Amino acid sequence: MNQQEAETDLLTPIPLGATAAAIVSAALGCLTLSTTYRTIAQSQLLSGKKIEIAVWPPYQSWVGSYPIHQLVGFSVWLGTWLLLYLAWRQRDVSLRPTIAVFFGLLFLATAMAWRPIGEPISHAIVQALAIR
Amino acid sequence: MESSSVSAKQARSISKWLTWIQLGVAGILLISFSTLGVLYPENIRSPATIHSSIGILTTLISGYLGHRAFAIIRGGRMTIEPLRQLTTGLAGLCAVSVLAGDWLYISYQIQAQHYIQAWVQQRSYFFHQALMDFKPLIGWFPLPLSVAAAFILWQYGDATGKSRHLSLIVGILLALVWMYVLMSLILGLDLTKIRLASLLD
Numbered sequence: 001m002n003q004q005e006a007e008t009d010l011l012t013p014i015p016l017g018a019t020a021a022a023i024v025s026a027a028l029g030c031l032t033l034s035t036t037y038r039t040i041a042q043s044q045l046l047s048g049k050k051i052e053i054a055v056w057p058p059y060q061s062w063v064g065s066y067p068i069h070q071l072v073g074f075s076v077w078l079g080t081w082l083l084l085y086l087a088w089r090q091r092d093v094s095l096r097p098t099i100a101v102f103f104g105l106l107f108l109a110t111a112m113a114w115r116p117i118g119e120p121i122s123h124a125i126v127q128a129l130a131i132r
Numbered sequence: 133m134e135s136s137s138v139s140a141k142q143a144r145s146i147s148k149w150l151t152w153i154q155l156g157v158a159g160i161l162l163i164s165f166s167t168l169g170v171l172y173p174e175n176i177r178s179p180a181t182i183h184s185s186i187g188i189l190t191t192l193i194s195g196y197l198g199h200r201a202f203a204i205i206r207g208g209r210m211t212i213e214p215l216r217q218l219t220t221g222l223a224g225l226c227a228v229s230v231l232a233g234d235w236l237y238i239s240y241q242i243q244a245q246h247y248i249q250a251w252v253q254q255r256s257y258f259f260h261q262a263l264m265d266f267k268p269l270i271g272w273f274p275l276p277l278s279v280a281a282a283f284i285l286w287q288y289g290d291a292t293g294k295s296r297h298l299s300l301i302v303g304i305l306l307a308l309v310w311m312y313v314l315m316s317l318i319l320g321l322d323l324t325k326i327r328l329a330s331l332l333d
């Protein structure tokens with residue numbers, strides 16, 4: 001079996017475009033979530049913001065900057081999913097690069113979520129964007 | 133053969149029933165561990181009960197799907213309907229769990245009465261830094277991953293099982309969901325323990 005045969009789907013060939021859009025955008029959403037959380041924690045400008053909400057969550061009138069990273073992560077996840085879906089739904093993409101990109105993004109997201117690794121990186125981001 | 137002895141078929145049937153009863157009792161006991169929290173006299177009992185019950189239910193379902201995932205990755209046959217329903221349910225449970233978890237984590241960080249985060253940071257800064265700050269982010273990851281798995285199963289239906297590439301991707305997603313759900317379950321149990329310690333202090 002040569003490389004070409006190994007790469008093609010032996011059972012039922014289905015274009016992988018829509019699937020690739022779903023998984024890559026999910027991993028990108030995770031990465032955005034953890035990066036935004038760390039960056040906000042590093043930046044006094046952003047973490048000083050107090051968001052006043054009366055309905056969610058109960059028992060608090062203000063929730064600090066806590067919901068920002070979730071709103072940003074959620075928007076990036078669903079936004080990139082829509083864009084990639086529209087761009088790739090008719091196309092076939094290769095399996096290996098898709099899975100490599102997915103695992104790469106998810107690994108970065110997990111690393112950024114762990115504070116001893118994520119903190120120095122987000123510190124550099126804050127310095128670069130001048131949002132200290 | 134004597135008429136009073138149990139035939140092999142009956143023995144199989146009894147063992148099957150016993151397995152299901154044991155699983156059911158274990159599941160009920162595990163969930164009651166958190167649902168009994170509704171009886172605690174404290175102000176965060178409703179989000180705490182919702183988050184922990186849904187969290188344990190999510191762990192049970194994703195544990196089952198995580199074990200199925202390895203058979204799916206190996207290319208075993210898969211019946212699409214239960215898999216699709218369970219994955220969709222898992223995505224919904226993850227969403228509820230994340231929302232209730234936000235409600236709780238905000239009170240961990242800033243609730244006026246207790247300041248649990250400050251208590252933890254004062255005593256073990258590394259514990260907060262390395263574990264508790266990891267939890268709210270890692271707990272979010274199963275949601276997009278399980279939504280993506282459910283999307284693939286709904287989009288391609290029976291063809292998912294017939295395509296090696298799609299079943300590989302679905303299997304990887306379900307195994308990853310299980311890993312992240314387990315990590316956040318363990319950290320959540322730890323957080324409960326610390327919260328009780330801080331209240332007693």
